[in-house]
Amino acid sequence: MIKVTYIISDINKALAFEWTAQYIDKKRFHLSFILLNPGQSDLFEHLLTSGFEVISIPCNGKKDWPLVLWRVFKIFKQLKPDIVHCHLIQANIIGLFASRLAGIKKRIYTRHHSSLHHKYFPKGVWWDKLSNKLATHIVAVSKTVQNILIDWEKADAHKVKLIPHGFLLESFAEVNRERVLAFKRRNDINESQFVIGVISRLTEWKGVQYIVPAFKTFFQRHPNTILVLLNAQGDYEKEIKQLLKAIPEANYRLITFEDDIAAAYKAMNVFIHVPIDEHSEAFGQIYVEALAASIPSIFTLSGIAADFIREGCNAFVVPFRDSAAIYKQLKKISTDYENAKSVAYQGTKDVQQRFSLDKMIKSLENLYDS
Incomplete structure (x- = not known):
């Protein structure tokens, strides 16, 4: 069985993660979750009630990153996941850093934003490029995101996989x-x-x-x-x-x-x-x-x-x-x-x-x- 740890930041409730946890093939994949939020979340309660291993770590911005990164690193060493899959900016930076330090070979992040940093927060592009470098695989949710990763940020095209969101339509x-x-x-x-x-x-x-x-x-x-x-x-x-x-x-x-x-x-x-x-x-x-x-x-x-x-x-x-x-x-x-x-x-x-x-x-x- 393949062990996959999701690390997600700044989310209170998200049906996409609830659906993924519910419908992924549990005979092949064991999912655990690390949530980085200022406080507890509806997603934490849902995952806990559903029987998943879920850890919530308070994170209120960059001032908390060093301590949070150290805690996440220790959790990875304990859980020993085969794959870490990161979602959203703080989780990308902390999760990809910690998983690389922990020697995890497969480090994935899903790119949920497109040109936001390029247009409004230019300093954020540096973090995006760092995430692109630390990840072994990057999920682009649309061709727009795929183009920004490859054409704008010069990410390795072999890393980028196009996987659009799915819904219980x-x-x-x-x-x-x-x-x-x-x-x-x-x-x-x-x-x-x-x-x-x-x-x-x-x-x-x-x-x-x-x-x-x-x-x-x-x-x-x-x-x-x-x-x-x-x-x-x-x-x-x-x-x-x-x-x-x-x-x-x-x-x-x-x-x-x-x-x-x-x-x-x-x-x-x-x-x-x-x-x-x-x-x-x-x-x-x-x-x-x-x-x-x-x-x-x-x-x-x-x-x-x-x-x-x-x-x-x-x-x-x-x-x-x-x-x-x-x-x-x-x-x-x-x-x-x-x-x-x-x-x-x-x-x-x-x-x-x-x-x-x-x-x-x-x-x-x-x-x-x-």
Whole structure:
């Protein structure tokens, strides 16, 4: 049996890790987990309750790295894993360093960000390049990430393996009506309203600042419309709220947290996700989730969308940073909603073919086995 230790940082709850732990072939792989967080997490409780060996280590940033690295090194010497698989920046740096010091031959990290450091935190590129050097294998979650690793950072192309995220897609398709109505009641959304939904942190590169003006124009012609912004918090919140002043408060909702995200999708008539360039989004799971829920969607081609989204075939595509184009696609969708639903259904078929959880799990198992 192959022993694999996951080291994950700065995550409270993540279905992807819960699914991997549940569905990986336990006859071939023994999984253990090290979690680096400021405090305890929902993921820790879930893994512990599910019977996994899981260790939580407090980590509050760079000042803690030396001590945390030493503790992780000692844990590796005790567990003696065959493989260490790191996720997210602090875990990458600490896990790859400690596993190399511990003599672990197979050191993997999954690259969950794309151009973030290149654009906004240039000093972070040094850590990315160091991680590329320390790892024996790097999982790229999209071709965008693969290109950044190889072309921008000159990582060894032989190390880089393309493994997109996988999902339990049926969880987004099979949502009963009562859950949808409950979501609308919680957020004071009228059953008759045409719901335009966004799920995005309020940060500049997510492009929400181009959605609000498009909605304003659409609302002026279709007053029974509401804009629902979920996960609505972040460093660009002030700017977005300023734009929202041009819209009546009754016609938008700012929702910072929603537990039943599948019901939120099903409450939408249109979904919009428009990052500002092709490489800001590393993957963009909401592209997949919205189509898994069969919601007509307006997208820019960032992250994984560039790999499979096609205008008028499985979604409605707009150029980057273009409010007028977003409005035109909203008008097109509302004018012929039956056609928009047909396009969305094709999107559902496409994500089912490309992004099943089983496909991702098998790819990981093959990587661990190689």
